[in-house]
Amino acid sequence: MTIALAGPTRLEIPSLHIDPQKLLFSLSSLIAGAMTLAIVMSASLPRPWWAILTVYVTAQPMAGAFRPKVLYRLGGIATGAFMTLLLVPNLQNSPELLVLCMAAWTGFCIYLAVLDRTPRAFLFQMAAFSSAVISFPYLDNPTNIFETTISRVQEMVVAILCVTAVHGFLQPWSATPFIRSRARSFLGHARRWAAEALSSTHTKLEDEHRRLLAADVTELGMIAIHLPFDQRWAPTTRQRVTALQQYLASVLPLASAAANRLDLLRANFELTPDLAELHTDISDWLTRDDASIESGTTLIRRCTRLAIEAERKHTWADLLAASACIRMAEFLDALIASRRLTDRIGTPGRPNLKSQSIEPFALARDHGVAAMAGFATAAAIMLYCAVWILLAWPNGSATAAFAALITCSFAAQDDPAPIIGRYLLATLKTFPLAALYLFVILPRVDGYEMLIITLTPALLWMGYIQADPKRSPEALPMFSCFIVAMGFLARFQADFALFINTGLAQVGGIVTTLAVTKLFRSTNVRWTARRILRANWAEVAQLANIRRPFRPAHWTASATDRLGQVAARMAIASPGDSLHAADGLADLRIGRNIIPLRQALSHVPYETRHRLADVLAGVSEIYMERWRQGHVVMPGPELLDHMDAALHALVVLPSNEARQTALRALVGMRCNLFPEAPAELRAVRT
Template structure:
């Protein structure tokens, strides 16, 4: 069954390719194949997604060209130093690209790649580097502008329905998961199942970046989408916290009849398609009223039940707000949009992983060029250029080797097809019109593969092998020796990249997942440290983002390993409990402030130790005693906003850090 949207995308790309090829032939550009390849490298299935990337890619091309003109003429008499400078530049750009996980990363990626492909083929004869660089820039910019114009006209996809579909999927998934957690004994769900929700939250924000470039951005404002992202981020810790409290209640004292009735009503509302927003507001109010009555008993079971009620009420509020914001996406802007903040999530950054990617890329380029220069291989410059293309394209992967291996296989499969065209079909073609008609079946088929997410990784090597092998010069030339040399250069570049990748980037996804978990521990330690700046919103965004990053990697970790034991959701709940404690410090008496500070200092020490040793160490019993002391002091204070928030935060900490501990000592003494 042919998918009309995928076919429309492929036809749009082919039309852009035909226009680019016509302009390249008419303007007598020296490398029309390079312009044609740029069309398919630039094309993106979602219209709103490729426009910001187009702007960044153009900026990257111009930056790479400027670096080429700066380095090559000035260092042409010192090829070793020139290669070192180009490798350092490429490594720096890849470092910045991996560090910046927004569409802006394409600027750095293109700056690295364009400088490499403009410089390496002409290191032996740099006298014409200025004319060559200008030609490469024109070829790539013609291709980028052509594909932008065609896709903007035909608009295969828009960002707005993608955002609506992702948000709807998240809301339905969250409601199903929360209903399961509240209605029965809450067992540990599969790690990837829970963390997939965090991945959806992060992805929603990444798609929202494209809204200003989408033709339909006006009714679906970024403010509304970012506000929805913030609300959805609250759903994760609130749902898991409520389930955690209910687990503890069911394990010992049991659930009171009033709470059981409330749980049944909430479970019915949480089922997708059930209940309305007004009913949710009523249920949230009932939960808060029940929490007030339960807390008056001043015993541990009452505090647990009150905490569960308050978390469920906050969860309902977040889901209601999310549903309202979701309903507004794609609708005319409302008056309340102006009050929403236009600020995306702060994505977590890992300088170590980015530095490793940059170092591996720079080292790989030095090795390519060293082998090329030492062997005096005539096609070695092309090998270095292809190697730079592949290295830059997959530098952000945890372990690029498997992807590069599949890239090699797809390239080898395409060579016979390219030979059939070059030596059998194209010699019988006369004129531009016949050339376009002849190429249509193959390029449309490859474009359809590119539009399929499951097979899109095969498209780039197929396009690269096919288009480069054709040459697409103004005058047809079927040179078998040149075909073999070009093919060997491509395969050599891929093999060299694969070898260097296995040498420098063999740590794999588990190593990266451990780094993410440890970075989260370090951030929790910093959040709890009263000597450090207090940025709760920034921390929450980073924690949610890291939870999403771990999602795709956790499935590869062995079951029962310490990586699974490092429960990111528990750390997220603990971090969110730190926030009301720090906010309450200026509003409680001095003695109480000292007790809260002792709890925070204990948390800082615990998470600092976890970060240092790299394992999820258990919390010391002294920390539990400090939490119990702080709870007893807070219960003796008059009820007010900050006291209530700090009390519930301490209850949450005790539940997450010491789930199997007995009731606090002050209850036993009473």
């Protein structure tokens, strides 16, 4: 028996890859922290640890995303300090009333922050937790609240100015390349999804995928808000990004509308040879990475020609084919325009956007959702302050401050409990490192220079984690535990009891916040999603109401933004949840079809105008009924009769632009509201 001996095995050591940009960001934060620590210690401010923690809390990987928040943060600090000086001295003899006022103020700030949804929200958020962390630790002894407040403001201002100067000089990286990369990624996803949607088979993930694309459009706009602070030709770039958002917002409804028409044609008729060949060529163009803009333009001309030929016939099959062709043409046009704009982002020169309305991409705001976040924050603060006061825990004030800080930081989330849970785990993992430094390493350190050299490995490592988008949520609790637990002071102090009490205060604040969050916010996600859907139904009803003025671009932007907001919340809904019955993309298509119908009212004869008005009134009533009942209500046969009568009235009119756009919009509306309707137009009832 022969035994084959294997050769010596080699142990492969995984290679260590270091991203230069992330390392540069971490090094910038370290330099800013060292400068802050030197200034604060030289000025003999009482809490150097608070200043260096502020450096890492406010640092942002993108320079352009960081600068606009600086002024807002400074303004928030000043506002929070003012409210502290206004409330604490005047209500120091009534702790219950003081806690109530501080909780109400914090909840109001969070309400404004959630409602705003722009970098300006950092002003309200900073005003909320700066007043909380300044006032709560001193509620039991507010005699020196003025000196304490001035010291906290000085420490935070020094930290923010230092980190702004260092990051502005070193420029870790700009927002513009990230926006270009994000836009290209979106275009790639949109092309793949559109090719899949136009095919005869659809995957089960189609709804989730297209809603995620809507979320990408909203994210692109949130990043673009920072562009005016990013580079010298940023206003031009922001114009391009705003126009890009408008084009991308139209990609989703146009592609889904084309897919809807093709599905109806396959189900009731057969695709004509010309349409089948065109569909194959478009699908091939969408799936090719090297597809040129010139070939896409040729496909647009073919679509337009087939649509005009089909519209000359008056059968429902031909109207469906024409609608499919024109929607594919419009979709390809928006996709090509988006591609051109994406390639020009970040370059100098004025954009050629004469045909595009350059208005800021409208964000949908919900006062109810914002009020719920503010109320939950205020209730949480009152609850754990009541527990602290009733138990008379000596470290309860610090716990309340940490709890308020965490509550304010994650108040904008629908359900912050999972994030706070990870926050707790990251804090617990960092305690051994803080103990190692405090009791083993720092006792052997003498002088400021040796202190910075000793801290460099830990702070560089944590800063590198902060620069990684996947691990950045772990960085804040690591910095908080590491810096607060050591408590940087002018003179070294290794007190084990103080270390344990500080750690318990941190963990207690996190655990208290987690418990209160689960109590108040765990069921908030589905409630928020339903509010967003109902708000969208109400706006569609108003859009169809001919007595109400309307802004088409503003409505499309708000509806797309709402579709993106619903995307993340749909993931937690059970398979049988009524949320899945509400197709936000179908509502978006219907809204976009309402717009040309309203615009055509003044360009058609009186009889046709009357029939179009009947259609719009029926659509408005259906969506108002959905808003009242809170669930999808299907339209009745009367609306179908009105639509078919309006179609009969439109097809006999002479061909012009108003008649053409109204006819296409009415075909699309019939397909969306009555997908199971007969495959022919009903006779007009007299």
